[in-house]
Amino acid sequence: MALNSFIMADELPQAAGDELPPGLEVAIRNAAIPMIVDATITAFTKEGHARIKVNKVYKAPVGKKSVVPTTVKGYRMDGANDRVVPIRVLTDKGKKRFLFFLKGDLLYSTYNNRFEIKKDKVGKLIVHTGREWQPLADMAKLIAGNSPALIQCFRGMAPWPHLPENASTQASTVIGDFSIVLRPDLRNGRGIGWALPFLSMVRQ
Numbered sequence: 538m539a540l541n542s543f544i545m546a547d548e549l550p551q552a553a554g555d556e557l558p559p560g561l562e563v564a565i566r567n568a569a570i571p572m573i574v575d576a577t578i579t580a581f582t583k584e585g586h587a588r589i590k591v592n593k594v595y596k597a598p599v600g601k602k603s604v605v606p607t608t609v610k611g612y613r614m615d616g617a618n619d620r621v622v623p624i625r626v627l628t629d630k631g632k633k634r635f636l637f638f639l640k641g642d643l644l645y646s647t648y649n650n651r652f653e654i655k656k657d658k659v660g661k662l663i664v665h666t667g668r669e670w671q672p673l674a675d676m677a678k679l680i681a682g683n684s685p686a687l688i689q690c691f692r693g694m695a696p697w698p699h700l701p702e703n704a705s706t707q708a709s710t711v712i713g714d715f716s717i718v719l720r721p722d723l724r725n726g727r728g729i730g731w732a733l734p735f736l737s738m739v740r741q
Contacts, residue, residue: 560649560666560667560668561636561649561652561664561665561666561667561671561676562666562676562679564638564649565638565676565677565679565680565681566679566680566681567681568681570596570638570639570640570645570681571596571597571598571639571640571641571645572594572596572597572598572603572605572637572638572639572640573594573595573596573636573637573638573639573680574591574592574593574594574595574605574636574637574639575591575592575593575595575634575635575636575637575654575662575673576589576590576591576592576609576634576635576637577589577590577592577633577634578609578624578628578633578634578635581624581625582608584610584623585611585623585624585625585626586608586609586610586611586623586624586625587608587609587610587624587625587628588607588608589606589607589608589609589637591605592634595636595677595680596680606639606641606642608642609624609637609639609642609643609644610623610624610642610643610644611623611624611625611626611627611643611644612624612627612643612644612645612646612647612650613643614647621643622647624644627651632653634653634654634655635651635652635653635654636651636652636654636664636673636676637650637651638650638651649667652664652665652666652667653665654673657670661673662674664676
């Protein structure tokens, strides 16, 4: 009983007034996550590991022939013998489909490692971010390591991002034309006109 309470400590709801940990919107931007899959748990082994059916692979290791696991064991605890906490202990009864963050056949981290997926009233897939339900397709666009974002800024207008489909908002290269408005200053013979656009490239 004490062991289960310790294992599930990071799974308990936050008390009123407590700051919630970062949700899916933050976690999914981590470029170090090797694999992200939408998968359904079909059964558990006697060790408490989950047999899964992969519905979609959203991210796989780059430059390698990736092997999608058929079993997810759980997460590895730091300390003696690198013990693996079985996923069955972590999964609430009745919850079967998740967005899994994986490293091989292990969950990537000890928290923010899986997010429940279901269909809404019109049949579209939604995922729980840790705070609320959001369209799965929108969350998948935040996965790190994809295309750069192009941002344009025109006089009198706020910067407007032009994101390619499946573009990443994590550590992307931003290229755009930015105009700085300088009103003419003709005092004492000085003449300062409108600044020309310049090319700027930044990492964000």
